[in-house]
Amino acid sequence: MIAELGHFALVLAFAVALVQGTLPLLGAARRDATLVAVAPPAALVQLLLISIAFGALTHLYVVSDFSVANVAANSHQSKPLVYRISGVWGNHEGSLLLWVWILALFGAAVAAFGRNLPVLFKSRVLAIQALIGVGFLAFMLFTSNPFERLDPAPLEGRGLNPILQDPGLAMHPPMLYLGYVGFSTTFSFAIAGLLEGRIDPSWARWLRPWTLAAWTALTLGIALGSWWAYYELGWGGFWFWDPVENASFMPWLAGTALLHSAIVVEKRDTLKSWTILLAILTFALSLLGTFLVRSGVLTSVHAFASDPARGVFILALLVVAVGGALALYAWRAPSLQGGGMFAPVSREGALLLNNLLLASATATVLLGTLYPLALDVVGGPKISVGPPYFNATFVPLMIPLFLALPIGAVLAWKRADLVGAVQRLWLAAVLTVALSVGLVLVSDLELGLSLIGYGLGLWLILGSLADPLSRAALAGGGFGRFWRRLVGLPRASWAMVLAHAGLGVLVIGVTATSTGQSERILTMKPGETAEIAGYEVRFEGVREVRGPNWIARRGTFTVSRDGNFVTELASDKRFFVVEQRPTTEAGIHTTLLRDLYFVLGEPARDGAWTVRLYHNPLVVWIWGGAVLMALGGLLSLSDRRLRVGAPRPARVPAAMSAG
């Protein structure tokens, strides 16, 4: 009954999406206020219906209704409640339902909060949003129905892949999808703008909160995924350039470029056609990611079970949505007039450089991700493209980007003078060099890529902080005045400082972990001690422990330094009884400066065990940096200038009838 209710809600949502995707477009073309007025309530109804479906599936998981095929295949009564719930999106059908739910959520949010949008524009945005929904709801209903019944119903379910039974992974997909799918709004804004033939600063202003929200969620989502891979997979690594990681990283890179180029449109009314293209491509890359994960064209730890029918369907969706959007772009974009001119040395020029580098980086990752597939298709050998490729191509693009970033952020619009920029930044530059040299002197750091990494990270942090500090200091006056000026800076400025400094923190973390990791793999008997990076590690032995749906062998270690107790760590080899699969739980002790990361291996002879000990310097800075960046996004989102004062266009443009 509940399953049928959920299924029925989905079918209704599909019908509503069809209405919402067609009538308002027709109405906008004919200036029919009645048809246009359909869009906002339809968007809210759609959210309601898909929420019902989502609630229904969650209920079925919570009560373990194994007469539903999806539940039987992915759940088990012995699973803790939280993983029965997160199991809803731990599989292809359920995660697709989460996808369309978030799509509807954004549509409803535009309907509810987009009060400053002109009626015609808003109805077009909602219609495009609904058309995307039509595609995905059809995909669900025809190839991936989560409510399919199973007859006879099994007594027990098959369980969820144990590595997915984890708090980090329970949160990772919803966060990631908020980002991925959030970029659907920028896509809809771009298409609506092209249909109206009017892209101007107010368009960029409307776009901005949605881009920021999606970007913030995607930043957190990727960080969560990387953190999960770090502590759960037991390899001590944080990023593997896996095709599916790349699939989430490409929209992030393109979305970051979009975030910056939209500022140029907002402030200077130029770079319009490029910004539109970025808005389309960012969502196109999100769709491509969805395609890659679900069609089975690539092998990856993330890939869902592949089914050719599904692949064909998503490809058709991709072609219609992205191909259609790009065709519209080819038709309408040439008529967009560029606004003000600017000198190469200016804020616009710097943002253009940012865009060029980020777009090249996106293309690099795209090439590396699709190259094996392309080579295979033309009859070449099956290959895999791994970290060496990305390190050799991606990293060199980031170096000029990070070097230029603090400079670009202090340049004035239109025409900037480099002397002024140097005045604000010289102290930061001197400090960066001094600290880097100091680092080489006090540690055994080699002159090379690691030093460049630390230097760039410091430069990003100090250079970003230098701007507000120097702006407040240059105004003169005592400390009180300095402080007031500092606090009085707009939130968006602080948001920028926070995000850019966060990037610097992340760069330092990545550099330290990639170049400074110590690793020891050895066999230890209980009572034996080993040494890693100045810590004495005593292996206490292994005992058996039981969890709710697993049994484990737990190895414990006592860590001390110079005779002082530091911590006790436990690493599990868990065996999930239902799924018949083992997982590894690393024992991790985190401080701001380093992680101790111990993994219990296999038993060796004479009661000894193989163990892997890692010392990862500054690794927590990676996720800390990402969190700072996301906080920057949230802070910028909270700037009230975004909500009030967005200019309303005085009249309806004449060129919109073609929609």
Added chain:
Amino acid sequence: MKAQLERPATPGSNRRGWLYLLPVLLFAAVGVFLALGLGRDPQTLPSVLIDKPAPAFALPPLPGRDERGFSSADLGGRPMLVNIFASWCVPCRIEHPVLDQLAREGVTIHAINYKDAPEDALAFLRALGDPFDRIGADRQGRAAIDWGVYGVPETFVVDRGGRIRYRHVGPLQPRDLERTIRPLLAELAR
């Protein structure tokens, strides 16, 4: 903004109009590749080495097992399997009973122990059984690169002349034995 409102959207009026077509054309090309890629199963990775002699290699023995090692000179004479495994590889555990079964049937299986600590590999074999004739320890993974290994486990069928005839990626399942491995071995033995 005014200029743009007064000017109707006329395609092609801009001489650089073709530039705007570039994205959609590029996307069409990507779409064609994705469509062609769809029909392919990423699990069947054909090897460029099929029907070619196995690459030359000489690997030291796994310390503590025996003193023989494994090199290209050991290939040929009769049809055999070469399995690439590692103790840290979970699918290898799943595959292991299938290899045991084949070994009991009298099939010669040599192995390349890929990027593994010898003591881990020995513990693995002690726990799960040792179906292998010769084992070469490939601690750096160099020999595996010459074999074109994509990931562990992989299994190659080598004929009497020492040529690679078949490559299986991922764990061998009982149904793979029925469908491909046993028929191929029987054919090669003739």
